[in-house]
Amino acid sequence: MQSSPLRARHLIGDSWSGDADMPIHSPADTRELLGYAPSGSRADATAAIDAAAAALPGWMETPAPKRGALLFKLVRLLEAAADDIARLLAWEEGKIVPEARGEVEKAIRYIEFAAGDARRLQGYTAPSELNGTFAFTFWRPKGVVGLITPWNFPVAIPLWKMAPALVAGNTVVLKPAPETPLVTQRIAELIREAGFPPGVVNIVYGDAEPARAIIEDPRVKAISFTGSTEVGRQVEARCGALHKAVQCELGGKNPLIVLDDADLDLAAAGCAQGAFGSTGQRCTATSRAIVMEGVADAFVERIATLARAVRPGHPLKEGVTMGPSVSARQLRTVLEYQEVGKEEAKLVVGGVRWADLPHGYFPAPTVFDQVSPTHRIAREEIFGPVLSVIRVASVEEAIAVANGVEFGLTGAVYTRDLGRAFEVVQRLDTGITQVNAPTMGGEAHFPFGGCKATAVGPKEMGPDAWRFFSEPKTVYMNHRLAPRTAGFY
Protein backbone atom coordinates (compact mmCIF):
# COMPACT_ATOMS: atom_id res chain seq x y z
CA MET A 1 0.00 0.00 0.00
CA GLN A 2 2.81 2.39 0.84
CA SER A 3 6.43 2.30 -0.30
CA SER A 4 8.09 3.65 2.85
CA PRO A 5 6.99 3.70 6.50
CA LEU A 6 4.57 6.45 7.49
CA ARG A 7 5.44 8.95 10.21
CA ALA A 8 3.08 10.57 12.68
CA ARG A 9 4.18 13.88 14.23
CA HIS A 10 2.49 16.00 16.86
CA LEU A 11 0.47 18.86 15.37
CA ILE A 12 1.17 21.84 17.60
CA GLY A 13 0.18 25.28 16.34
CA ASP A 14 1.27 25.39 12.71
CA SER A 15 4.09 22.88 12.93
CA TRP A 16 4.74 19.17 13.06
CA SER A 17 7.02 18.09 15.88
CA GLY A 18 8.33 15.15 17.92
CA ASP A 19 10.64 12.26 17.10
CA ALA A 20 8.65 9.46 15.51
CA ASP A 21 10.49 6.61 17.23
CA MET A 22 7.72 4.15 18.20
CA PRO A 23 7.25 1.46 15.54
CA ILE A 24 3.69 0.62 14.51
CA HIS A 25 3.05 -2.87 13.10
CA SER A 26 -0.04 -4.37 11.53
CA PRO A 27 -2.00 -6.39 14.11
CA ALA A 28 -2.92 -8.79 11.29
CA ASP A 29 0.71 -9.57 10.52
CA THR A 30 3.31 -8.21 12.90
CA ARG A 31 6.01 -8.62 10.25
CA GLU A 32 4.47 -5.63 8.44
CA LEU A 33 5.96 -2.35 9.65
CA LEU A 34 3.48 0.45 8.92
CA GLY A 35 5.33 3.41 10.34
CA TYR A 36 6.46 5.31 13.41
CA ALA A 37 4.91 7.69 15.91
CA PRO A 38 6.25 9.94 18.67
CA SER A 39 5.85 8.68 22.24
CA GLY A 40 4.54 12.05 23.53
CA SER A 41 5.31 13.70 26.84
CA ARG A 42 3.90 16.16 29.36
CA ALA A 43 5.95 18.91 27.67
CA ASP A 44 4.37 18.12 24.29
CA ALA A 45 0.91 18.37 25.83
CA THR A 46 1.78 21.70 27.46
CA ALA A 47 3.08 23.07 24.16
CA ALA A 48 -0.15 22.01 22.48
CA ILE A 49 -2.21 23.74 25.18
CA ASP A 50 -0.07 26.88 24.73
CA ALA A 51 -0.92 26.84 21.03
CA ALA A 52 -4.63 26.20 21.68
CA ALA A 53 -4.78 29.02 24.24
CA ALA A 54 -3.07 31.44 21.82
CA ALA A 55 -5.52 30.57 19.04
CA LEU A 56 -8.61 30.82 21.24
CA PRO A 57 -9.43 34.57 21.04
CA GLY A 58 -9.29 34.63 17.25
CA TRP A 59 -11.35 31.45 16.89
CA MET A 60 -14.01 32.63 19.36
CA GLU A 61 -14.30 35.83 17.34
CA THR A 62 -14.66 33.96 14.05
CA PRO A 63 -18.38 33.94 13.17
CA ALA A 64 -19.80 30.48 13.82
CA PRO A 65 -20.99 29.96 10.20
CA LYS A 66 -17.38 30.56 9.07
CA ARG A 67 -16.22 27.96 11.58
CA GLY A 68 -18.85 25.62 10.14
CA ALA A 69 -17.65 26.34 6.60
CA LEU A 70 -14.20 24.99 7.49
CA LEU A 71 -15.82 21.80 8.75
CA PHE A 72 -17.74 21.48 5.46
CA LYS A 73 -14.39 21.83 3.69
CA LEU A 74 -13.05 19.02 5.86
CA VAL A 75 -16.07 16.91 4.86
CA ARG A 76 -15.18 17.33 1.18
CA LEU A 77 -11.52 16.42 1.80
CA LEU A 78 -12.51 13.36 3.83
CA GLU A 79 -14.92 12.26 1.11
CA ALA A 80 -12.17 12.46 -1.50
CA ALA A 81 -9.73 10.52 0.69
CA ALA A 82 -12.26 8.09 2.23
CA ASP A 83 -11.08 4.92 0.50
CA ASP A 84 -7.41 5.53 1.34
CA ILE A 85 -8.23 6.38 4.94
CA ALA A 86 -10.37 3.24 5.25
CA ARG A 87 -7.54 1.03 4.00
CA LEU A 88 -5.03 2.60 6.36
CA LEU A 89 -7.51 2.29 9.23
CA ALA A 90 -8.08 -1.38 8.42
CA TRP A 91 -4.37 -2.06 8.23
CA GLU A 92 -3.48 -0.27 11.45
CA GLU A 93 -6.49 -1.08 13.69
CA GLY A 94 -7.52 -4.40 12.16
CA LYS A 95 -11.19 -4.01 11.23
CA ILE A 96 -11.97 -5.23 7.71
CA VAL A 97 -12.14 -2.66 4.90
CA PRO A 98 -15.97 -2.51 4.60
CA GLU A 99 -16.19 -1.85 8.35
CA ALA A 100 -13.44 0.76 8.10
CA ARG A 101 -15.25 2.40 5.17
CA GLY A 102 -18.38 2.48 7.33
CA GLU A 103 -16.48 4.18 10.14
CA VAL A 104 -15.09 6.85 7.81
CA GLU A 105 -18.56 7.41 6.34
CA LYS A 106 -20.01 7.80 9.81
CA ALA A 107 -17.37 10.39 10.72
CA ILE A 108 -18.10 12.36 7.55
CA ARG A 109 -21.88 12.35 8.13
CA TYR A 110 -21.39 13.48 11.69
CA ILE A 111 -19.08 16.40 10.82
CA GLU A 112 -21.55 17.43 8.15
CA PHE A 113 -24.36 17.44 10.73
CA ALA A 114 -22.30 19.31 13.35
CA ALA A 115 -21.16 21.89 10.78
CA GLY A 116 -24.82 22.74 10.19
CA ASP A 117 -25.16 23.52 13.90
CA ALA A 118 -22.93 26.53 13.26
CA ARG A 119 -26.04 28.32 11.98
CA ARG A 120 -28.09 27.30 15.02
CA LEU A 121 -26.26 27.31 18.40
CA GLN A 122 -29.49 28.77 19.64
CA GLY A 123 -30.20 30.50 22.90
CA TYR A 124 -33.69 31.73 23.64
CA THR A 125 -35.64 34.75 24.83
CA ALA A 126 -38.62 34.85 27.18
CA PRO A 127 -40.61 37.75 28.63
CA SER A 128 -38.92 39.21 31.68
CA GLU A 129 -40.90 39.98 34.82
CA LEU A 130 -38.88 43.19 35.12
CA ASN A 131 -40.02 46.49 33.65
CA GLY A 132 -38.12 47.76 30.61
CA THR A 133 -36.07 44.58 30.44
CA PHE A 134 -35.31 42.29 27.56
CA ALA A 135 -33.99 38.88 28.68
CA PHE A 136 -32.24 36.29 26.57
CA THR A 137 -29.62 33.55 26.63
CA PHE A 138 -26.70 32.81 24.34
CA TRP A 139 -23.81 30.35 24.40
CA ARG A 140 -20.12 31.03 24.84
CA PRO A 141 -17.40 28.47 24.13
CA LYS A 142 -15.81 26.81 27.15
CA GLY A 143 -12.31 27.65 25.88
CA VAL A 144 -9.50 25.15 25.34
CA VAL A 145 -10.90 21.61 25.53
CA GLY A 146 -9.12 18.25 25.80
CA LEU A 147 -10.21 15.19 23.82
CA ILE A 148 -8.83 11.77 24.84
CA THR A 149 -9.81 8.89 22.60
CA PRO A 150 -9.49 5.09 22.16
CA TRP A 151 -8.16 2.97 19.31
CA ASN A 152 -11.33 1.14 18.32
CA PHE A 153 -12.86 4.02 16.30
CA PRO A 154 -9.76 6.15 15.73
CA VAL A 155 -11.33 8.13 12.88
CA ALA A 156 -14.92 8.58 14.03
CA ILE A 157 -14.52 9.26 17.74
CA PRO A 158 -11.91 12.07 17.56
CA LEU A 159 -13.91 13.72 14.79
CA TRP A 160 -17.29 13.41 16.48
CA LYS A 161 -15.82 15.07 19.56
CA MET A 162 -13.85 17.68 17.64
CA ALA A 163 -16.60 18.88 15.31
CA PRO A 164 -19.08 20.15 17.94
CA ALA A 165 -16.23 21.59 20.03
CA LEU A 166 -14.97 23.59 17.04
CA VAL A 167 -18.41 24.72 15.89
CA ALA A 168 -19.05 26.09 19.37
CA GLY A 169 -15.83 28.16 19.20
CA ASN A 170 -13.43 26.10 21.32
CA THR A 171 -9.88 25.25 20.41
CA VAL A 172 -8.89 21.62 20.96
CA VAL A 173 -6.04 19.42 22.06
CA LEU A 174 -6.57 15.83 20.95
CA LYS A 175 -4.67 12.96 22.55
CA PRO A 176 -5.54 9.91 20.41
CA ALA A 177 -4.84 6.29 21.31
CA PRO A 178 -1.22 5.10 21.03
CA GLU A 179 -2.26 2.00 19.05
CA THR A 180 -3.52 3.93 15.98
CA PRO A 181 -1.47 7.12 15.40
CA LEU A 182 -0.97 6.73 11.66
CA VAL A 183 -4.59 7.04 10.66
CA THR A 184 -4.89 10.01 13.05
CA GLN A 185 -1.96 11.58 11.21
CA ARG A 186 -3.82 11.26 7.92
CA ILE A 187 -6.80 13.06 9.47
CA ALA A 188 -4.46 15.73 10.91
CA GLU A 189 -3.09 16.42 7.43
CA LEU A 190 -6.61 16.93 6.08
CA ILE A 191 -7.47 19.22 8.99
CA ARG A 192 -4.52 21.38 8.05
CA GLU A 193 -5.43 21.28 4.39
CA ALA A 194 -8.98 22.43 5.25
CA GLY A 195 -7.45 25.68 6.49
CA PHE A 196 -8.22 25.78 10.22
CA PRO A 197 -6.08 28.56 11.72
CA PRO A 198 -2.91 27.33 13.47
CA GLY A 199 -3.55 26.24 17.06
CA VAL A 200 -7.28 25.65 16.63
CA VAL A 201 -6.67 21.90 16.39
CA ASN A 202 -3.62 20.40 18.11
CA ILE A 203 -2.77 16.72 18.30
CA VAL A 204 -0.35 15.09 20.72
CA TYR A 205 0.45 11.38 20.49
CA GLY A 206 1.48 9.13 23.38
CA ASP A 207 -0.36 7.43 26.21
CA ALA A 208 -1.25 8.31 29.83
CA GLU A 209 1.41 10.97 30.46
CA PRO A 210 0.28 13.59 27.91
CA ALA A 211 -3.35 12.70 28.66
CA ARG A 212 -2.86 13.44 32.36
CA ALA A 213 -1.09 16.72 31.52
CA ILE A 214 -4.11 17.80 29.48
CA ILE A 215 -6.50 16.92 32.31
CA GLU A 216 -4.40 18.73 34.91
CA ASP A 217 -3.76 21.97 33.03
CA PRO A 218 -6.02 24.74 34.39
CA ARG A 219 -6.31 26.31 30.94
CA VAL A 220 -8.19 23.23 29.70
CA LYS A 221 -11.81 23.80 30.67
CA ALA A 222 -13.45 20.55 29.64
CA ILE A 223 -12.45 16.96 28.99
CA SER A 224 -14.27 14.63 26.62
CA PHE A 225 -12.98 11.10 27.16
CA THR A 226 -13.82 7.78 25.54
CA GLY A 227 -12.10 4.62 26.71
CA SER A 228 -12.16 1.93 29.35
CA THR A 229 -14.24 2.20 32.50
CA GLU A 230 -11.10 1.74 34.59
CA VAL A 231 -9.32 4.77 33.11
CA GLY A 232 -12.57 6.70 32.83
CA ARG A 233 -13.11 6.44 36.57
CA GLN A 234 -9.71 8.08 37.15
CA VAL A 235 -10.49 10.79 34.61
CA GLU A 236 -13.88 11.53 36.21
CA ALA A 237 -12.36 11.66 39.71
CA ARG A 238 -9.58 14.01 38.66
CA CYS A 239 -11.89 16.31 36.72
CA GLY A 240 -14.27 16.36 39.68
CA ALA A 241 -11.47 17.41 42.02
CA LEU A 242 -10.47 20.16 39.57
CA HIS A 243 -14.09 21.32 38.98
CA LYS A 244 -13.60 20.59 35.31
CA ALA A 245 -16.48 19.69 32.99
CA VAL A 246 -16.19 16.04 31.99
CA GLN A 247 -17.91 13.76 29.53
CA CYS A 248 -16.94 10.05 29.55
CA GLU A 249 -18.09 7.21 27.32
CA LEU A 250 -16.78 3.92 28.68
CA GLY A 251 -17.14 0.14 28.58
CA GLY A 252 -20.15 -2.00 27.76
CA LYS A 253 -21.56 -5.51 28.17
CA ASN A 254 -24.34 -5.20 25.67
CA PRO A 255 -27.30 -7.58 25.82
CA LEU A 256 -29.31 -8.93 22.90
CA ILE A 257 -32.62 -10.39 24.10
CA VAL A 258 -34.31 -13.09 22.04
CA LEU A 259 -37.93 -13.68 23.02
CA ASP A 260 -39.75 -16.91 22.15
CA ASP A 261 -41.72 -15.30 19.30
CA ALA A 262 -38.63 -13.87 17.59
CA ASP A 263 -37.58 -14.44 13.99
CA LEU A 264 -34.66 -16.66 14.96
CA ASP A 265 -32.77 -16.34 11.68
CA LEU A 266 -32.91 -12.54 11.94
CA ALA A 267 -31.93 -12.66 15.62
CA ALA A 268 -28.98 -14.98 15.04
CA ALA A 269 -27.73 -12.93 12.08
CA GLY A 270 -27.96 -9.70 14.11
CA CYS A 271 -26.28 -11.35 17.06
CA ALA A 272 -23.40 -12.62 14.89
CA GLN A 273 -22.95 -9.15 13.43
CA GLY A 274 -22.94 -7.60 16.90
CA ALA A 275 -20.71 -10.21 18.52
CA PHE A 276 -18.12 -10.92 15.82
CA GLY A 277 -18.21 -7.68 13.77
CA SER A 278 -15.05 -5.57 14.19
CA THR A 279 -13.65 -8.58 16.08
CA GLY A 280 -15.96 -7.78 19.00
CA GLN A 281 -14.06 -4.54 19.54
CA ARG A 282 -17.00 -2.16 19.24
CA CYS A 283 -18.13 -0.52 22.45
CA THR A 284 -21.58 -1.51 21.20
CA ALA A 285 -20.61 -5.17 20.59
CA THR A 286 -23.11 -7.84 21.61
CA SER A 287 -21.51 -9.86 24.37
CA ARG A 288 -24.59 -11.44 25.96
CA ALA A 289 -27.42 -13.21 24.15
CA ILE A 290 -30.26 -13.51 26.64
CA VAL A 291 -32.54 -16.14 25.14
CA MET A 292 -35.86 -17.60 26.27
CA GLU A 293 -35.54 -21.28 27.08
CA GLY A 294 -38.12 -22.44 24.50
CA VAL A 295 -36.03 -21.18 21.56
CA ALA A 296 -32.55 -21.41 23.10
CA ASP A 297 -31.45 -24.69 21.48
CA ALA A 298 -32.53 -23.48 18.04
CA PHE A 299 -30.84 -20.11 18.59
CA VAL A 300 -27.57 -21.65 19.79
CA GLU A 301 -27.48 -23.95 16.77
CA ARG A 302 -27.89 -20.96 14.44
CA ILE A 303 -25.35 -18.70 16.15
CA ALA A 304 -22.80 -21.55 16.29
CA THR A 305 -23.20 -22.08 12.54
CA LEU A 306 -22.64 -18.37 11.93
CA ALA A 307 -19.58 -18.31 14.23
CA ARG A 308 -18.08 -21.20 12.29
CA ALA A 309 -18.72 -19.33 9.03
CA VAL A 310 -16.60 -16.32 10.09
CA ARG A 311 -13.47 -16.03 7.93
CA PRO A 312 -10.66 -14.43 9.97
CA GLY A 313 -7.81 -12.97 7.96
CA HIS A 314 -5.85 -9.94 6.87
CA PRO A 315 -8.32 -7.05 6.86
CA LEU A 316 -7.13 -5.84 3.45
CA LYS A 317 -7.88 -9.19 1.82
CA GLU A 318 -11.11 -9.75 -0.14
CA GLY A 319 -13.47 -12.30 1.36
CA VAL A 320 -12.18 -11.94 4.90
CA THR A 321 -15.01 -11.30 7.38
CA MET A 322 -13.08 -10.69 10.61
CA GLY A 323 -9.78 -8.98 11.31
CA PRO A 324 -7.49 -9.37 14.33
CA SER A 325 -7.59 -8.00 17.85
CA VAL A 326 -5.79 -4.66 17.88
CA SER A 327 -2.77 -5.70 19.94
CA ALA A 328 -0.98 -8.52 21.74
CA ARG A 329 -2.43 -7.20 25.01
CA GLN A 330 -5.98 -7.26 23.68
CA LEU A 331 -5.53 -10.78 22.27
CA ARG A 332 -4.17 -11.94 25.63
CA THR A 333 -7.26 -10.55 27.38
CA VAL A 334 -9.58 -12.37 24.98
CA LEU A 335 -7.68 -15.67 25.33
CA GLU A 336 -7.80 -15.35 29.12
CA TYR A 337 -11.56 -14.86 29.07
CA GLN A 338 -11.90 -17.86 26.75
CA GLU A 339 -10.20 -19.93 29.46
CA VAL A 340 -12.42 -18.41 32.18
CA GLY A 341 -15.45 -19.29 30.03
CA LYS A 342 -14.32 -22.90 29.67
CA GLU A 343 -14.26 -23.16 33.47
CA GLU A 344 -17.59 -21.42 33.95
CA ALA A 345 -19.85 -22.53 31.11
CA LYS A 346 -20.29 -24.82 28.11
CA LEU A 347 -18.05 -24.07 25.14
CA VAL A 348 -19.97 -24.40 21.86
CA VAL A 349 -17.46 -23.11 19.33
CA GLY A 350 -14.04 -21.40 19.33
CA GLY A 351 -12.35 -20.88 22.68
CA VAL A 352 -8.83 -20.75 21.21
CA ARG A 353 -6.44 -18.59 19.22
CA TRP A 354 -7.01 -18.84 15.46
CA ALA A 355 -4.24 -21.25 14.51
CA ASP A 356 -3.93 -20.48 10.78
CA LEU A 357 -2.70 -16.91 11.28
CA PRO A 358 0.20 -17.12 13.74
CA HIS A 359 1.70 -13.74 12.79
CA GLY A 360 -1.44 -11.81 13.73
CA TYR A 361 -3.48 -11.35 16.89
CA PHE A 362 -6.45 -13.52 15.94
CA PRO A 363 -8.84 -15.03 18.47
CA ALA A 364 -11.35 -17.59 17.18
CA PRO A 365 -15.00 -16.46 17.23
CA THR A 366 -16.35 -18.03 20.40
CA VAL A 367 -19.76 -18.97 21.77
CA PHE A 368 -20.46 -20.17 25.31
CA ASP A 369 -23.84 -21.63 26.29
CA GLN A 370 -25.37 -22.27 29.74
CA VAL A 371 -23.77 -19.08 31.04
CA SER A 372 -25.05 -17.85 34.41
CA PRO A 373 -25.59 -14.10 34.95
CA THR A 374 -23.14 -14.37 37.85
CA HIS A 375 -20.29 -15.72 35.70
CA ARG A 376 -17.39 -13.38 34.94
CA ILE A 377 -17.90 -13.84 31.17
CA ALA A 378 -21.46 -12.56 31.71
CA ARG A 379 -20.43 -9.48 33.69
CA GLU A 380 -17.03 -8.19 32.52
CA GLU A 381 -16.22 -6.44 29.26
CA ILE A 382 -14.07 -8.74 27.09
CA PHE A 383 -13.74 -6.64 23.93
CA GLY A 384 -13.32 -9.61 21.67
CA PRO A 385 -15.48 -11.97 19.58
CA VAL A 386 -16.82 -13.90 22.57
CA LEU A 387 -20.57 -14.41 23.07
CA SER A 388 -22.23 -15.67 26.27
CA VAL A 389 -25.66 -17.25 25.86
CA ILE A 390 -27.77 -16.89 28.99
CA ARG A 391 -31.05 -18.83 29.08
CA VAL A 392 -34.07 -17.27 30.79
CA ALA A 393 -37.67 -18.32 31.51
CA SER A 394 -39.57 -15.07 30.95
CA VAL A 395 -39.49 -11.53 29.57
CA GLU A 396 -39.27 -10.31 33.16
CA GLU A 397 -36.17 -12.41 33.82
CA ALA A 398 -34.62 -11.34 30.50
CA ILE A 399 -34.91 -7.67 31.50
CA ALA A 400 -33.56 -8.34 35.00
CA VAL A 401 -30.55 -10.22 33.61
CA ALA A 402 -29.92 -7.58 30.94
CA ASN A 403 -29.94 -4.84 33.58
CA GLY A 404 -27.94 -6.83 36.11
CA VAL A 405 -24.50 -5.57 35.06
CA GLU A 406 -22.72 -2.32 35.85
CA PHE A 407 -22.73 -1.16 32.21
CA GLY A 408 -25.50 0.27 30.03
CA LEU A 409 -24.58 1.29 26.49
CA THR A 410 -26.75 -0.49 23.92
CA GLY A 411 -29.24 -3.32 23.96
CA ALA A 412 -31.42 -5.16 21.48
CA VAL A 413 -34.63 -7.16 21.61
CA TYR A 414 -35.92 -9.55 18.98
CA THR A 415 -39.67 -10.15 19.05
CA ARG A 416 -42.70 -9.87 16.76
CA ASP A 417 -44.84 -8.60 19.63
CA LEU A 418 -45.08 -4.81 19.73
CA GLY A 419 -46.20 -4.75 23.36
CA ARG A 420 -43.28 -6.88 24.54
CA ALA A 421 -40.89 -4.81 22.42
CA PHE A 422 -42.03 -1.61 24.12
CA GLU A 423 -41.87 -3.24 27.54
CA VAL A 424 -38.20 -4.03 26.96
CA VAL A 425 -37.46 -0.66 25.31
CA GLN A 426 -38.87 1.19 28.32
CA ARG A 427 -37.18 -0.88 31.00
CA LEU A 428 -33.74 -1.66 29.58
CA ASP A 429 -31.04 0.40 31.32
CA THR A 430 -29.19 1.37 28.14
CA GLY A 431 -28.60 4.61 26.27
CA ILE A 432 -29.63 3.00 22.97
CA THR A 433 -32.06 0.13 22.33
CA GLN A 434 -32.58 -1.58 19.01
CA VAL A 435 -35.68 -3.59 18.13
CA ASN A 436 -35.10 -6.51 15.76
CA ALA A 437 -31.65 -5.12 14.89
CA PRO A 438 -28.15 -5.69 16.27
CA THR A 439 -26.56 -3.68 19.08
CA MET A 440 -24.98 -1.03 16.91
CA GLY A 441 -23.94 2.59 17.23
CA GLY A 442 -26.21 5.38 16.15
CA GLU A 443 -26.78 7.95 13.49
CA ALA A 444 -25.22 11.42 13.46
CA HIS A 445 -28.41 13.27 14.33
CA PHE A 446 -29.37 11.17 17.37
CA PRO A 447 -27.67 11.23 20.77
CA PHE A 448 -25.14 8.47 21.38
CA GLY A 449 -23.97 7.18 24.73
CA GLY A 450 -24.75 5.03 27.69
CA CYS A 451 -25.84 5.12 31.30
CA LYS A 452 -24.67 3.60 34.62
CA ALA A 453 -20.91 2.86 34.58
CA THR A 454 -20.80 3.33 30.80
CA ALA A 455 -21.13 7.08 30.81
CA VAL A 456 -20.96 10.29 32.69
CA GLY A 457 -21.98 13.70 31.38
CA PRO A 458 -24.11 14.70 28.41
CA LYS A 459 -24.47 12.44 25.39
CA GLU A 460 -22.33 12.79 22.29
CA MET A 461 -23.61 13.36 18.74
CA GLY A 462 -27.16 14.49 18.02
CA PRO A 463 -28.45 18.06 18.00
CA ASP A 464 -27.15 18.97 21.48
CA ALA A 465 -23.56 17.72 21.31
CA TRP A 466 -22.11 21.24 21.06
CA ARG A 467 -23.72 22.23 24.38
CA PHE A 468 -21.18 20.23 26.41
CA PHE A 469 -18.51 22.48 24.90
CA SER A 470 -20.45 25.68 25.63
CA GLU A 471 -21.52 27.79 28.59
CA PRO A 472 -24.94 29.41 28.58
CA LYS A 473 -25.13 33.04 29.58
CA THR A 474 -28.34 34.79 30.63
CA VAL A 475 -28.55 38.50 29.83
CA TYR A 476 -31.01 41.02 31.30
CA MET A 477 -30.99 44.28 29.30
CA ASN A 478 -32.49 47.28 31.05
CA HIS A 479 -33.03 49.02 27.71
CA ARG A 480 -35.06 51.97 29.04
CA LEU A 481 -32.41 52.88 31.60
CA ALA A 482 -35.27 53.03 34.16
CA PRO A 483 -34.98 51.93 37.80
CA ARG A 484 -36.34 48.42 38.31
CA THR A 485 -39.75 48.38 39.99
CA ALA A 486 -40.07 44.67 40.69
CA GLY A 487 -38.16 41.43 40.63
CA PHE A 488 -35.29 39.79 42.35
CA TYR A 489 -32.68 41.24 44.66
Ligand code: NAD
Ligand atom coordinates in the same frame (compact mmCIF):
# COMPACT_ATOMS: atom_id res chain seq x y z
P1 NAD B 1 -8.15 3.06 27.42
O1 NAD B 1 -8.97 3.51 28.58
O2 NAD B 1 -7.02 2.13 27.68
O3 NAD B 1 -7.52 4.32 26.66
C1 NAD B 1 -8.32 5.39 26.20
C2 NAD B 1 -7.49 6.64 26.10
O4 NAD B 1 -7.05 7.03 27.41
C3 NAD B 1 -6.20 6.47 25.30
O5 NAD B 1 -5.97 7.65 24.56
C4 NAD B 1 -5.13 6.31 26.37
O6 NAD B 1 -3.83 6.70 25.94
C5 NAD B 1 -5.65 7.23 27.45
N1 NAD B 1 -5.18 6.90 28.81
C6 NAD B 1 -4.60 5.75 29.24
N2 NAD B 1 -4.34 5.83 30.57
C7 NAD B 1 -4.76 7.06 30.98
C8 NAD B 1 -4.79 7.73 32.23
N3 NAD B 1 -4.32 7.16 33.34
N4 NAD B 1 -5.31 8.97 32.27
C9 NAD B 1 -5.81 9.56 31.16
N5 NAD B 1 -5.82 8.97 29.94
C10 NAD B 1 -5.30 7.72 29.85
O7 NAD B 1 -9.19 2.43 26.37
P2 NAD B 1 -8.87 1.73 24.97
O8 NAD B 1 -8.30 0.37 25.25
O9 NAD B 1 -8.13 2.65 24.07
O10 NAD B 1 -10.34 1.58 24.35
C11 NAD B 1 -11.18 0.52 24.59
C12 NAD B 1 -12.23 0.90 25.60
O11 NAD B 1 -12.97 2.03 25.12
C13 NAD B 1 -13.28 -0.17 25.81
O12 NAD B 1 -13.54 -0.30 27.19
C14 NAD B 1 -14.51 0.36 25.09
O13 NAD B 1 -15.74 -0.12 25.59
C15 NAD B 1 -14.36 1.81 25.30
N6 NAD B 1 -15.14 2.56 24.30
C16 NAD B 1 -16.32 3.12 24.69
C17 NAD B 1 -17.10 3.81 23.77
C18 NAD B 1 -18.41 4.41 24.16
O14 NAD B 1 -18.92 5.22 23.41
N7 NAD B 1 -18.98 4.07 25.30
C19 NAD B 1 -16.65 3.94 22.45
C20 NAD B 1 -15.44 3.35 22.09
C21 NAD B 1 -14.69 2.68 23.03
